[in-house]
Amino acid sequence: MTAxxxxxxxxxxxxxxxxxxxxxxxxxxxxxxxLARNLTGKPFPNRLSDAEAEQLGREMAEALPQGEGWQVLxxxxxxxRERGVLLEKHLLxxxxxxxxxxxLLAVNTAQTLAIMLNEEDHLRIQAILPGLQPEAAWRELSAxxxxxxxxxxxxxxxxxxxxxxxxxxxxxxxxxxxMLHLSGLQLLGKLDGIFRQLAxxxxxxxxxxxxxxxxxGGLFQISNQVTLGCSEEEIISRLRELVEEIITQEQQAxxxxxxxxxxxxxxxxxxxxxxxxxxxxxxxxxxMEQISWVRLGVAMGLCDxxxxxxxxxxxxxxxxxxxxxxxxxxxxxxxxxxLRAKIARQYxxx
Amino acid sequence: MLCDKCGKNPATVYYKQVxxxxxxxxxxxxxxxxxxxxxGGLGSFGQLDLNKLFSGAVQQESGRxxxxxxxxxxxxxxxxxxxxxxxxxxxxxxxRPVIQRFHGGKRHMGKVKLIRPGxxxxxxxxxxxxxxxxxxxxxxxKQLSELIELEKFEEAAKVRDKIRALDKAMQSAAAKxxxxxxxxxxxxx
Numbered sequence: 001m002t003a004x005x006x007x008x009x010x011x012x013x014x015x016x017x018x019x020x021x022x023x024x025x026x027x028x029x030x031x032x033x034x035l036a037r038n039l040t041g042k043p044f045p046n047r048l049s050d051a052e053a054e055q056l057g058r059e060m061a062e063a064l065p066q067g068e069g070w071q072v073l074x075x076x077x078x079x080x081r082e083r084g085v086l087l088e089k090h091l092l093x094x095x096x097x098x099x100x101x102x103x104l105l106a107v108n109t110a111q112t113l114a115i116m117l118n119e120e121d122h123l124r125i126q127a128i129l130p131g132l133q134p135e136a137a138w139r140e141l142s143a144x145x146x147x148x149x150x151x152x153x154x155x156x157x158x159x160x161x162x163x164x165x166x167x168x169x170x171x172x173x174x175x176x177x178x179m180l181h182l183s184g185l186q187l188l189g190k191l192d193g194i195f196r197q198l199a200x201x202x203x204x205x206x207x208x209x210x211x212x213x214x215x216x217g218g219l220f221q222i223s224n225q226v227t228l229g230c231s232e233e234e235i236i237s238r239l240r241e242l243v244e245e246i247i248t249q250e251q252q253a254x255x256x257x258x259x260x261x262x263x264x265x266x267x268x269x270x271x272x273x274x275x276x277x278x279x280x281x282x283x284x285x286x287x288m289e290q291i292s293w294v295r296l297g298v299a300m301g302l303c304d305x306x307x308x309x310x311x312x313x314x315x316x317x318x319x320x321x322x323x324x325x326x327x328x329x330x331x332x333x334x335x336x337x338x339l340r341a342k343i344a345r346q347y348x349x350x
Numbered sequence: 351m352l353c354d355k356c357g358k359n360p361a362t363v364y365y366k367q368v369x370x371x372x373x374x375x376x377x378x379x380x381x382x383x384x385x386x387x388x389x390g391g392l393g394s395f396g397q398l399d400l401n402k403l404f405s406g407a408v409q410q411e412s413g414r415x416x417x418x419x420x421x422x423x424x425x426x427x428x429x430x431x432x433x434x435x436x437x438x439x440x441x442x443x444x445x446r447p448v449i450q451r452f453h454g455g456k457r458h459m460g461k462v463k464l465i466r467p468g469x470x471x472x473x474x475x476x477x478x479x480x481x482x483x484x485x486x487x488x489x490x491x492k493q494l495s496e497l498i499e500l501e502k503f504e505e506a507a508k509v510r511d512k513i514r515a516l517d518k519a520m521q522s523a524a525a526k527x528x529x530x531x532x533x534x535x536x537x538x539x
Contacts, residue, residue: 038435043419047433120431142461154463155435158489160449161458163435167445168452172460228449229456 010071010107011082012325016089017112019312022131026299026308027247029179029219032090033137033236034126035145036164036173038155044165045102045118053102057117061104063151065144069109075100084321090128092116113144120165121173123148132243134176134236142232161228171228176239177206180246183218183296184253191220194246202226203242217288217315218295222246254300269297273305276314277348281334282341287318305348314347353379416440457489483520487513 009015018030038044039060045053064070075083075096083100086092092105096119104117116124125148127141148154155163161171169175185191195205202225207215222243224235257265272293275286282290295311297303306314316322318340324331327339351361359379415422418436423444426432438445449455462485490513497506 040435041418043434044432046429046431047419047421145461149463156463156485157435157438157458158485159457159492160438161460162463163438165431167432167449170449170453171458174460226453228453229459231460234459 010091010111011073011078011085014313014316014322015111016091016128016312016316017110018090018128018130019309019316020130021308022129022133025247025251026295027180027182027250028132028243029181029312030090030128030130031133031137031176031178032126032128033134033141033174033176034124035141036121036162036169036175037123037125037145037148037152038163038165039122040153040155042122045120045122046165048102048118050101053118056122057102057104060117060123060152061106063148064106064115065147070106071109073105073107075103075105081321081324084319085325088316088319088321093119093124095119113140115144115148121169123152132178132240132247134178134240138176138232138236168225169227172230172232172235174227174232174235175223176235177221177223178239178243179219179221180243180250181218181292181295181299182220182246182250183292184250184257185246186218187257188253190249190253194249198222198242201238201242203239216285218292254296258300258302265296265300266302269293269303272297273303273348276344277305279341279344281337282318282344283337284318284320284340287340287344288315291315291318306350310347310350314344317343317347351377353377355379414440457493462486483516483523487516487520490516 018032022028039056042048042056043052048056061072064072073086075092078086078100083092083097086105087094087097089111091107091111091114093116096103096105096116102118106115106117107113112127112129114126114128116126125141125144127137127144129137129140157163162173164170164173182191185194198205203222204225206221206223207219222239224239227235230238272290275282275290276294291311291314294303294306295308298306298308298311317326320336323336323339323343326343327335331339353359353361354376355378361377361379413422416433416437417440419433421433421437423441426437426441432438432441490509494506494509494513497503497509
């Protein structure tokens with residue numbers, strides 16, 4: 001399999017499948033499911049030399065389903081900003097970027113399926129879809145898992161399930177997560193209580209970029225913690241139940257704000273639109289904050305200057321790796337802020 | 351039997367000592383056993399450096415390597431990642447509490463790995479139902495021997511019944527597979 005780096009704009013353009021509108025409630029951004037799989041009889045990636053990792057990576061890439069337009073990217077051959085773009089698109093993890101020799105990323109044409117090769121586990125297979133679609137994502141993911149399992153011998157134990165480099169992923173190897181925009185609950189200071197309840201239910205809350213990252217733009221990721229002792233369907237239906245409950249609470253928070261703080265809310269949203277449409281210098285942090293206000297406005301029917309899809313693409317476009325890609329060179333901090341503001345103005349003027 | 355120590359009096363005390371995994375056994379008379387308890391045995395044991403004894407045991411434990419990748423459990427403890435899938439067997443006892451802490455000591459309930467088509471041409475070939483049951487049986491067998499080892503016979507009997515039921519199910523599934531692909535041999539034991 002030949003590696004075609006950057007074809008079809010995977011590592012350059014802000015387009016991703018999960019940017020599409022899917023749920024009219026406009027609270028859930030995306031659903032991402034991943035499976036951890038390893039090969040029988042091979043040391044886990046952390047015990048492989050670079051040469052061994054490269055060899056094994058090639059062998060695993062051979063097992064990709066044929067004729068489905070898979071692109072295989074060698075991470076060590078990508079520019080740093082291209083790797084950053086893939087991270088912003090949630091097609092790869094921060095961890096795999098710590099050591100890129102012998103590390104590969106396979107992505108399908110639709111950018112809904114991605115396989116990290118030689119991350120913590122030999123294979124990290126993921127499906128990412130817009131909105132709240134854990135069942136559909138599982139169907140796609142499980143089918144891809146089956147296709148790979150027909151060619152690769154996955155390490156498995158009848159009692160422990162799929163064997164993983166870290167025992168925290170044992171069993172199903174499934175981490176199911178949903179990214180939500182919870183600015184209503186955030187504004188009312190209700191998040192801590194909800195996150196505590198989630199923890200009791202065996203689910204964790206993280207920022208947008210996974211483990212150890214903080215929240216930006218009012219976006220949070222909720223995912224299961226326990227992977228052993230329950231079926232994939234149980235994990236998925238439990239996740240859906242919890243997310244539906246949180247959506248209801250977020251809607252109640254928004255209704256309360258609309259009823260009791262309407263002027264204040266419309267002022268915040270209107271000012272955010274003003275900043276994005278008129279600013280000439282915009283830091284990354286401020287851009288995310290203003291985008292969060294506009295997102296709330298769009299979802300609540302209080303802003304029609306931009307739609308959900310464009311807002312997602314704007315959010316991606318103002319991230320540093322995309323700015324560097326647009327400029328085609330390194331940028332000083334103030335140059336970045338100027339370009340970020342320019343892109344925001346263009347999006348808001350459409 | 352005469353006392354192992356003095357060789358004069360009849361041995362009435364069986365004295366067993368395990369230090370660092372090394373077992374010493376002695377059959378002693380009451381007099382010699384008393385000596386050992388007071389001076390050579392408990393007395394000196396009381397003065398042993400317990401820390402040394404403990405760290406010695408740990409060192410011995412952490413020195414053991416996974417036959418698959420050569421990793422030690424100490425390396426896992428410092429890095430948090432195992433070296434290969436065989437580590438789960440090699441460090442089963444050490445990992446059990448770790449897995450219990452993460453997942454609450456349950457067994458796998460999710461997707462079952464299918465036995466690869468063409469892998470030996472067994473009756474499991476292209477028969478996911480039978481392959482799943484086979485994995486289930488392997489797991490139950492393992493569970494059964496563990497329970498017997500722990501002398502939990504009541505639970506063991508339940509597992510044994512499950513295995514018997516599974517055997518029946520597998521036999522009928524195998525018979526069905528056989529009639530489906532006529533002429534192909536497929537005897538499931």
